[in-house]
Amino acid sequence: MKFHGLWSILAATFFAAPAMAQDTIKIGVTQPLTGAFAASGNYVADGAKIAEAAVNAAGGVLGRKIQLIIEDNKSNPTETVATAEKLIAKDKVPVMIGAWSSTLTLAVMPKLMEYEVPMVVETSSSGKITTSGNPYIFRISPTSEMEAKAFAGMVKKFGIKKADFLATNNDFGLGASQEFSQMLKGQGVQVGTIETMDPKATDFSAQLAKIKASGGDTLFVTTAVEQATLILRQAKEQQVKARIITTGGSVSPDQLIAQAGEAANGSYHLVFFTPWFPEAVKNPDIAKKFVAEWNARKYNAGGLTEGFRGWDAVHTVVEAIKLAGKAEPKAITDALWKVHVKGINGDIAFIKQGPAGKESAQNVPSVYVVRIDNGKVVKN
Amino acid sequence: MDQLLQHCLNALMLGGTYALLGIGLTLIFGIMKVVNFTHGELYAFGAYMMYMLVMLTGVNFFVALGLAIILGVLLGALLEFVLLSRLRGADIDTTMLVMIGAWIALQNAEQLAWTGVAVNIRNPFPAAPLVMGPVSVAWNRVFVFAIALALIFATYRLINHTKLGRAMRATFQDRDTAALMGVQINRIHTATFALGSGLAAAAGALLGPVFVAYPSMGDLAAAKAFAVVILGGLGSIPGATAGGFILAFVEELGAGYISSGYRDAMGFVLIIVILLFRPTGLFARRERIG
Numbered sequence: 001m002k003f004h005g006l007w008s009i010l011a012a013t014f015f016a017a018p019a020m021a022q023d024t025i026k027i028g029v030t031q032p033l034t035g036a037f038a039a040s041g042n043y044v045a046d047g048a049k050i051a052e053a054a055v056n057a058a059g060g061v062l063g064r065k066i067q068l069i070i071e072d073n074k075s076n077p078t079e080t081v082a083t084a085e086k087l088i089a090k091d092k093v094p095v096m097i098g099a100w101s102s103t104l105t106l107a108v109m110p111k112l113m114e115y116e117v118p119m120v121v122e123t124s125s126s127g128k129i130t131t132s133g134n135p136y137i138f139r140i141s142p143t144s145e146m147e148a149k150a151f152a153g154m155v156k157k158f159g160i161k162k163a164d165f166l167a168t169n170n171d172f173g174l175g176a177s178q179e180f181s182q183m184l185k186g187q188g189v190q191v192g193t194i195e196t197m198d199p200k201a202t203d204f205s206a207q208l209a210k211i212k213a214s215g216g217d218t219l220f221v222t223t224a225v226e227q228a229t230l231i232l233r234q235a236k237e238q239q240v241k242a243r244i245i246t247t248g249g250s251v252s253p254d255q256l257i258a259q260a261g262e263a264a265n266g267s268y269h270l271v272f273f274t275p276w277f278p279e280a281v282k283n284p285d286i287a288k289k290f291v292a293e294w295n296a297r298k299y300n301a302g303g304l305t306e307g308f309r310g311w312d313a314v315h316t317v318v319e320a321i322k323l324a325g326k327a328e329p330k331a332i333t334d335a336l337w338k339v340h341v342k343g344i345n346g347d348i349a350f351i352k353q354g355p356a357g358k359e360s361a362q363n364v365p366s367v368y369v370v371r372i373d374n375g376k377v378v379k380n
Numbered sequence: 381m382d383q384l385l386q387h388c389l390n391a392l393m394l395g396g397t398y399a400l401l402g403i404g405l406t407l408i409f410g411i412m413k414v415v416n417f418t419h420g421e422l423y424a425f426g427a428y429m430m431y432m433l434v435m436l437t438g439v440n441f442f443v444a445l446g447l448a449i450i451l452g453v454l455l456g457a458l459l460e461f462v463l464l465s466r467l468r469g470a471d472i473d474t475t476m477l478v479m480i481g482a483w484i485a486l487q488n489a490e491q492l493a494w495t496g497v498a499v500n501i502r503n504p505f506p507a508a509p510l511v512m513g514p515v516s517v518a519w520n521r522v523f524v525f526a527i528a529l530a531l532i533f534a535t536y537r538l539i540n541h542t543k544l545g546r547a548m549r550a551t552f553q554d555r556d557t558a559a560l561m562g563v564q565i566n567r568i569h570t571a572t573f574a575l576g577s578g579l580a581a582a583a584g585a586l587l588g589p590v591f592v593a594y595p596s597m598g599d600l601a602a603a604k605a606f607a608v609v610i611l612g613g614l615g616s617i618p619g620a621t622a623g624g625f626i627l628a629f630v631e632e633l634g635a636g637y638i639s640s641g642y643r644d645a646m647g648f649v650l651i652i653v654i655l656l657f658r659p660t661g662l663f664a665r666r667e668r669i670g
Contacts, residue, residue, distance in 0.1 A: 033496070034488065034491055034496065034595070034596075035496075035596055036596055038491065038495075038496025038497075038594075038595065038596075039495075039496045039497040039498060039594075041496075042495070042496055042497075075596075169641050195640040196640050196641040197640060197643070198600075198643065198644045200596075200599060200600045201600065201643070201644070202591040202592075202597070202600070203394060203591075205387075205390035205393075205394065205632065206387060206390060206631065206632045206633075206634075206635035206636045206640060206643060207635060207640045207643075209383055209386040209387050209390060209636060210383065210635075210636050210640070212383070212386070213382070213383040225498075226498045226592060226594060229498065229500075229592055230591055230592065234518075236507075236509070237509045237516065237517065237518040237521075238386065238509070238516060239509065239511070239516050255497075255498075258500065259498065259499075259500035259592055260500075261500075261507070262507055263507075300497065302497075303497075
């Protein structure tokens with residue numbers, strides 16, 4: 001009896017594990033599950049898990065189930081490289097999803113070149129990611145330039161005469177303030193002061209006093225939701241009268257309403273999914289299904305504007321594996337160029353960006369603007 | 381002119397909180413010579429205790445503030461008793477490694493307990509700011525400033541004008557002699573660490589409601605606290621207080637008139653300059669140890 005038990009353990013260890021590995025197709029995910037961006041990273045991971053369950057419930061892909069291997073990059077560029085190394089070298093994933101922040105994504109990109117493994121980028125918006133000549137990058141989220149372009153049509157409607165900027169001091173913030181200020185100048189809008197802040201800072205009194213003195217009618221804010229919350233509150237404390245517009249799609253309006261309260265009223269937000277009115281998006285059936293599952297799992301409703309990124313990324317990867325006919329990096333890289341996926345944000349397909357011969361892939365996503373009015377999110 | 385006034389008012393408010401962070405650390409890092417990496421975690425702990433008491437159990441804001449500080453003192457005493465009491469006489473590297481471990485463990489425990497999503501703590505002050513002509517300041521910041529000054533003054537009195545304070549200073553100047561003179565040095569170690577931790581928790585409990593609470597909130601707070609302590613001179617409470625205000629004014633005016641991108645670098649440039657001319661910091665006379 002005793003020996004019998006031991007043998008089963010040995011058998012399980014040596015024979016069952018490789019058999020399991022052949023049964024599932026592994027997809028590597030690197031997200032900030034702890035550290036400064038923990039809230040958003042966990043939402044994206046939750047969205048990806050909903051997609052995993054949905055794909056597997058529908059029979060998986062190529063007759064096999066998919067299995068997400070989610071690693072925590074700790075909101076840290078060095079750790080992000082380590083997660084990629086682990087996912088590719090040890091888990092042998094043929095494709096990855098990551099890494100939320102522009103800085104983290106840029107850090108991991110050389111590893112993709114080294115191992116020739118493709119990565120679907122679900123959040124980062126720095127232009128550099130798709131213009132630096134890395135042919136393993138497939139970005140489904142919009143670049144800051146695309147956001148600026150989408151917003152260009154609304155400048156007249158908003159009646160912007162002079163704009164100021166407050167951005168987090170990294171690839172994401174600096175890229176966005178550059179693209180938006182260029183776009184505004186092109187429309188004859190005066191650009192006042194461009195202020196930056198440490199990504200970990202919590203006190204923006206100095207920057208806001210300067211912005212108040214600059215006196216623009218609109219303040220563009222580019223950062224994660226935690227800092228945006230504090231900026232809204234502190235702007236009110238210092239009586240900054242400018243209309244505040246956030247960019248980047250990661251400033252969850254629901255979380256702002258819960259945490260900034262009154263100070264959130266009257267602010268505008270660029271988002272890439274509008275869960276408050278799922279009927280208004282391009283593929284409402286998918287959006288409604290996703291929102292229902294998110295709520296059924298009792299996830300925080302404020303996370304939907306991030307969570308959808310995980311869903312869209314997993315479906316993009318699965319479609320590519322299906323087209324490739326096998327779960328190998330080279331075949332998946334080629335197949336990703338051919339995908340047409342109905343996602344929550346819209347229809348996902350890639351165009352070429354960056355230097356000829358080693359182009360990166362960029363999707364052209366939908367961008368929406370919403371407003372917070374009396375503690376409610378309304379269509380703009 | 382209006383902008384300058386607003387910058388000065390902001391710096392004054394910010395300086396109070398930097399000073400409060402600094403005095404807690406100057407007791408532990410300056411007097412005890414323990415490089416305390418858990419200072420920021422005690423700060424986060426204070427903020428989360430406020431969240432738990434005010435938002436989850438509905439305790440009165442001011443009662444919660446008192447309780448959060450007491451809980452911070454208890455956690456500090458526990459840390460000292462469990463980890464540091466075994467390391468008396470161990471070299472500074474060993475202690476430092478243990479404190480780094482405690483820092484990581486505490487921060488991850490916070491994330492496990494409260495998740496990574498930032499939480500908001502309600503405060504009883506009016507939402508409309510206090511407006512004085514062209515400048516304005518939030519009421520809760522005025523409250524934080526007043527309490528910070530009171531705590532700094534109380535700590536100064538405790539260290540310099542009480543028997544316990546004298547025992548603390550004696551223990552860390554020369555523990556053998558202090559022991560011979562009948563000072564219970566083990567208790568003094570625990571009490572000093574607990575007091576410093578309580579002050580960190582107080583800073584977190586005061587500032588949690590001003591900002592938001594999240595697990596990694598302590599990292600930047602700890603960096604500022606170390607800057608303040610080194611600037612003012614190790615172990616000096618007036619030094620940490622002055623250091624806090626100087627750092628705040630340099631950051632605020634530097635960000636306002638030079639570049640906000642270098643806001644956090646300004647303070648450290650200042651430290652380098654001051655240490656070049658006064659290697660012991662602004663207020664400490666004795667030679668630095670460790």
